[in-house]
Amino acid sequence: MKALVVGGGGREHAIAAALARNPETQIFSVMAKQNPGISQLAKKILLAHETDTEKVVKFAEECGADYAFIGPEAPLECGVVDALEAAGIPSVGPSRAAARIETDKAFCRELMHKNRIPGCPEYRVFHNADEAAAFIGEHEGDLVVKPIGLTGGKGVRIMGEQVDRKGAIGYVRSLNGNAVIEERLLGEEFTLQAFVDGNCLVPMPLVQDHKRAFEGDSGPNTGGMGSYSMPDHRMPFVSPTDYKKALDIMGATVSAMAHEGHPYKGILYGQFMNTATGPKVIEYNARFGDPEAMNVLSLLTSDLGEIACGIATGRLSAATVSFDKKATVCKYLVPEGYPDNPVPGSPVTIGDHTGALLYFANIEERNGNFMSLTSRTLAFVGIGDTLEEAEQHAESAASSVRGKVRYRRDIGTKKLLESRITHMKELR
Numbered sequence: 157m158k159a160l161v162v163g164g165g166g167r168e169h170a171i172a173a174a175l176a177r178n179p180e181t182q183i184f185s186v187m188a189k190q191n192p193g194i195s196q197l198a199k200k201i202l203l204a205h206e207t208d209t210e211k212v213v214k215f216a217e218e219c220g221a222d223y224a225f226i227g228p229e230a231p232l233e234c235g236v237v238d239a240l241e242a243a244g245i246p247s248v249g250p251s252r253a254a255a256r257i258e259t260d261k262a263f264c265r266e267l268m269h270k271n272r273i274p275g276c277p278e279y280r281v282f283h284n285a286d287e288a289a290a291f292i293g294e295h296e297g298d299l300v301v302k303p304i305g306l307t308g309g310k311g312v313r314i315m316g317e318q319v320d321r322k323g324a325i326g327y328v329r330s331l332n333g334n335a336v337i338e339e340r341l342l343g344e345e346f347t348l349q350a351f352v353d354g355n356c357l358v359p360m361p362l363v364q365d366h367k368r369a370f371e372g373d374s375g376p377n378t379g380g381m382g383s384y385s386m387p388d389h390r391m392p393f394v395s396p397t398d399y400k401k402a403l404d405i406m407g408a409t410v411s412a413m414a415h416e417g418h419p420y421k422g423i424l425y426g427q428f429m430n431t432a433t434g435p436k437v438i439e440y441n442a443r444f445g446d447p448e449a450m451n452v453l454s455l456l457t458s459d460l461g462e463i464a465c466g467i468a469t470g471r472l473s474a475a476t477v478s479f480d481k482k483a484t485v486c487k488y489l490v491p492e493g494y495p496d497n498p499v500p501g502s503p504v505t506i507g508d509h510t511g512a513l514l515y516f517a518n519i520e521e522r523n524g525n526f527m528s529l530t531s532r533t534l535a536f537v538g539i540g541d542t543l544e545e546a547e548q549h550a551e552s553a554a555s556s557v558r559g560k561v562r563y564r565r566d567i568g569t570k571k572l573l574e575s576r577i578t579h580m581k582e583l584r
Contacts (some may be wrong), residue, residue, distance in 0.1 A: 157461055160184045160216045160245075161194065162206050162236065163227025164269070166488070166517035166535050167446035169193040171225055174453040174460040181461045184219040186212050190527070193516035206231040216245050222373045223247060225466045226422070229306055231444050233259040235423075238279035246468030249422040250442050254413055257420065258442040261336045262304050268437065272413040274439045275405040275428070278339040285333030289325045298340040301328050302439075312339060312377070343431040344393050344580050345438065347383075347448050348402050349359035350426075351463055356466045357410050359403055361389035361455060361479055363448040364576070369495060371566045379532060381574040382487045382550075382567035385451045386543060389479065392573070393580035394430055402428050402435040409440070422466055432583045447535055450515050451484040454537045483543040485550040485568030486519070488535045489561045491528045498530045499560060507556025512536040533561050543568060 157180065161172045164187025176179050176197045185191075185198040201558055202215045207230050216224055224240050226249030235252035249255075256263040256494050274419045281304075282288035292299060298315040301324050313319045313327045317340075328335050330450040347365060365383040369375035386392070413420040425441035425448070430458060444453075453460070458478045466472035469567060483532050491498040504519065504526040518531035534557075538549030547568035554563045566572050 157222045157465075158182045158184060158220055159461060159464065160186065160219060160224040161198075162212060162220040162224060162231055164189055164191040164206075165195060165446055166515045166532065167444050168227035168451040169515045169517070170225055170450045170453045171444070171460070172197045173513075175464070176223070176458055178459050178461050182577060184215070184221060186215055189518070189520065189529070191403050192519065192521045193514070207234045207237070209234055209236050211581065212236055213239050213243050213245070214241060217243060221245050222246055223464055225249070225464055227417045227443060229255070229258055229441065229443055230416065233306060246465075248464045248467050250420050251565065254418040255421045256418075256444040257409070257413070257440045258426075259306055260304060261302050261439070265336055267412055267416065271408070271415070273405060273408045273412060274401065275339055275435055277436050282328070282333050282335050282337060285329045285331075288333040288335055288337060291337060292321060292324050292328060297326060300338045300340050300414055301331075302336045302338065303331050304336060306336050314341065318377075318476035323511050331498065334557070338537075341429040341436055341438065343583055344576050346391050346394055346428055346430060347445055348406060348426045349444065349448060349452060350406055350424050350502075351409055351422055351467055351472055351477060352422060352424045353441075353467045353470045354421045355470070356412060356472045356474070357407050357424070358472060358474045358477045359406075360452040361385045362391050362399070363445070363451045364391060364393060365445065365448055366564060368569050371444040371564050378490070380445070380447050380488065380500050380524055381490070381564045382485070382535070383445075383447045383451055384485045384543060384546070384568040385455070385483060387481055387483045389481070393577050398430055398435050402426065405435065405437060421470070421511060430580065447486045447488055450486045450513075450535055450537050454484055454527055454539060455479040455482060456514070480539075482539050482541060483546040485538045485543065485546040486535050487550045487554045487563050487567055489554060489557055489563045491530065491533060491535045492560045492562060494532070499528045500528055502528045502560035504528050504533060504557060504561060506534075507555055507558065509536055509553035511539045512553035514553070528559065528561055543573065545572060
């Protein structure tokens with residue numbers, strides 16, 4: 157089988173690595189910048205913007221790709237799946253219309269509201285700056301301001317955490333009023349990702365991401381500094397009832413998309429806040445999370461290519477999906493100054509990372525040497541029978557790297573997990 161992987165980040169390296177575990181799968185790649193890890197796995201690569209739909213389709217046809225696996229959200233918004241499938245190339249990823257579950261936050265909320273899907277926070281959609289500003293000024297409690305379109309996971313502003321009321325008003329004006337304004341949810345976040353073929357939904361292990369730049373969950377939001385999963389594929393602060401509710405919400409969303417005439421296929425990423433009254437949807441993503449893809453794909457024991465074909469052809473089966481019952485800890489290394497003022501161009505030397513999987517992200521190889529760029533550099537995933545063991549593997553690998561990069565040492569630690577458990581108990 158010939159698989160085209162679209163995208164060149166850490167998430168896409170994880171996808172390519174999982175596909176390549178089947179020696180009969182040939183990897184082809186389209187990416188804007190050359191990812192050293194994907195380049196080692198791919199038979200042929202095309203350096204081009206992933207949103208250049210015409211080039212992606214032409215390359216797929218030239219390679220004779222049996223299917224395409226779309227990594228990032230931007231090409232989904234541009235309709236790359238529509239174009240590939242029009243050319244007869246099945247794809248793992250939603251159509252442009254279905255991808256609005258992520259690319260249009262107003263569409264997502266209105267879909268949930270119209271179809272009476274549980275877990276939808278109270279919200280208002282605005283397209284006028286004065287009206288949005290007046291609403292924020294008159295509202296008594298804290299709110300969350302979300303741009304309607306894509307922001308790379310960095311566009312949300314939370315009152316009481318990142319901005320005050322005046323700052324929220326200023327922010328919504330900077331968006332020209334095009335925003336979804338929601339109640340602020342309190343609780344513990346978790347991510348539930350699933351393979352979806354339009355009807356059938358097969359869940360993956362739960363993961364918790366860490367968006368804040370610095371240890372102790374401080375500093376600005378990032379694309380994600382790291383994440384972890386538990387050996388039982390659940391979270392200790394997510395009860396069986398909570399899990400079932402979250403899975404039911406995902407299933408109801410897939411059913412609503414089909415009912416609306418936009419069947420959803422690909423990877424559905426549900427980011428939930430586990431509140432005092434149960435899980436609520438923070439947002440949906442129309443693809444794997446980054447870094448969460450690295451956690452789950454590192455545990456996948458079945459053939460991702462077989463799963464991909466099941467998704468693309470509408471014949472996905474839970475019987476073909478299995479994950480190792482182990483814990484994972486992912487730690488991302490980022491350039492100094494990230495995310496606000498990243499300093500690129502620093503040599504990066506990778507030491508002994510035995511016991512951890514290495515995934516390259518925004519990094520360049522020059523004459524055999526690795527150089528950091530402006531975004532997240534590389535990630536290590538430790539795997540173990542316990543969270544402690546997985547964290548030790550990830551920490552040992554991350555600490556071996558030399559260069560002007562840093563990472564969060566606290567991700568996956570027992571202390572941080574216990575704080576999550578305590579917080580949930582206090583809420584309930």
